[in-house]
Amino acid sequence: MATRLLLLRLFPRAVRATAPASIRAMSAGGIPTDEEQATGLELKSMQALKRGEDPYNVLKPKKYPGTREEPHIVPSIGDKRLVGCICEEDNSTIIWFWVHKGDSHRCPQCGSYYKLTHYELPH
Numbered sequence: 254m255a256t257r258l259l260l261l262r263l264f265p266r267a268v269r270a271t272a273p274a275s276i277r278a279m280s281a282g283g284i285p286t287d288e289e290q291a292t293g294l295e296l297k298s299m300q301a302l303k304r305g306e307d308p309y310n311v312l313k314p315k316k317y318p319g320t321r322e323e324p325h326i327v328p329s330i331g332d333k334r335l336v337g338c339i340c341e342e343d344n345s346t347i348i349w350f351w352v353h354k355g356d357s358h359r360c361p362q363c364g365s366y367y368k369l370t371h372y373e374l375p376h
């Protein structure tokens with residue numbers, strides 16, 4: 254290392270010309286971005302997020318008020334799904350009920366509306 258630094262100081266052009274290609278490429282190109290390093294599922298997920306899609310549920314789900322006009326959305330791959338409603342923030346009990354495909358369903362305790370939407374698995 255010390256010899257290389259001494260030679261670089263004395264003959265800078267000669268030493269740089271003999272440096273390995275990998276060292277020159279890294280010093281010239283900088284640090285690769287996440288998109289340049291991503292492969293496989295991570296790359297597919299990043300490309301989908303750029304298109305505005307979220308096939309792997311990476312993002313936080315959107316919140317709905319739970320009214321008749323804007324019910325809570327319940328994604329499902331089938332025709333029904335079991336839903337647990339914590340009606341109030343401090344409740345220690347969960348009200349369980351089935352939400353079926355079609356019209357929105359109402360929680361029997363608090364009255365919030367839930368609607369089932371079809372969810373297609375990405376793979």
Ligand SMILES: [Zn+2]
Nearest residue numbers: 338340360363
């Ligand atoms: Zn409820």
